[in-house]
Amino acid sequence: MLSTVARGMMAWIVSAFLLFGKMMVTQAGSCFQDTLKLDLVTEWQSQCFGFKDSLYTWSEAARACQRMDANLIRMTGPEVQVMMADKIAKMHSGRHEIVSFWLGARDEKKTNEWRWENNDALEWTSWTAGPHSGTCVIYDGYLAGWRKTNCESFDATVCQKGQLY
Template identity: 25%
Template sequence: MPETEVLYSDVKFTKKKGDTTETASSSIEATYSEVKISKTQPSTELPECSTASQQAMSNGGSKVKSKKVALVILCVLLAVVVIALCYVYHDHMQTKKKYQSLEERYQTLTAKYKDLEKNFTETLNLTQKVVPRSCPKPPEIKLSDSRPKCDKDWEQYGGKCYYFSITNSSWEESRRDCQSQGGDLVKIDSRDEQTFLTKKLSDKMNDAEDKFWIGLTDSKKEGEWFWVDDSPLNTSLSFWQKREPDNWEEENPEGEDCVRMGEKGGPEDLNCWFDKSCDKPHKSICEKQAEKGFITCF
């Protein structure tokens, strides 16, 4: 049988009589009751002690549970930090490998560049030592194989070059200017040449009096017309305007001994030669042979 404890209690009874209260213990003997309590059974007489014990155990369990939760969280954070460090380290190693690869390529390209520079220098030195070849004798050029060429501002037509001046000068001054450029005042040898010049002057003249000197004059002898190369005028190839030449002396007593040409409006009428005082300022037409093509040696 399980052991029991005996609890003795002192029970006192009171007796009420009228307004006077007397203690029962003075007149009544104390009665002792024996109470047997099993250790295995909770005491019903001490509820406050039992509740307090349960509360203490509950509080202790909560604290232990809180510590376990905190420990789990700490472990999770530690695992996250370890994973992050592993990722950073892996990334660092990959970057380092790429850098090493780029550095190796740079070293390779630098070596190739130095080799190319060395080869270029050697080749340049060799070329400077080579004696240039002498220019071979150019082959003969036939007229049919050459193409006429004119200087800048000169216009080419029929194997000749023409220059139309833009300044006004006397006949003699105009001729000297043409000669300084390797030519002379124009000599008209054909109807085609007259047509070409008439059309050109029609576009260049500003007004009817804006005419151009040509290389024809009778200054040596009145009425006998000669070109600047001293060849006489072919009357079948003369293009005088109607009633020209008239040697008009009212403007200059010495008359009109030089020829100008031009008709504003077009080449419909080729007869556009006019005699005029040689001192009158006009523009002029210069003429020279076109240069033939040639071969150069490089």
């Protein structure tokens, strides 16, 4: 026969397990179906963002997002950039590394006409000072802004689902 303390402890463990399980299902169900492929998932203003620390080329990153019914992140204002940079910095706290990640913009025709994956023109940009070369764009955590780079270089990935796509 279990003591009152033991029963109380078991009830607490079962409640915690059920609550944790519910939170995971809610998070995965409302954003990305398979959160195990992602290192960070966050929702913000009716959009869902999934961060993957693994390094990909731009094309590989775009395909990885598409497999999750998402696109590479589309930064439409400073609020999105600050939110995502803050979330990733908190995830990496204590590791002293600067993170850069692919954006869904590129100059596919090499005409300096930058477009998002869905072919919309960029309405807001955050280009950094310094050397720029390439036809793809990353968010550079060290410079806290956008940088043109070679599409075959390797960077982290942020996938986005929501009202913009």
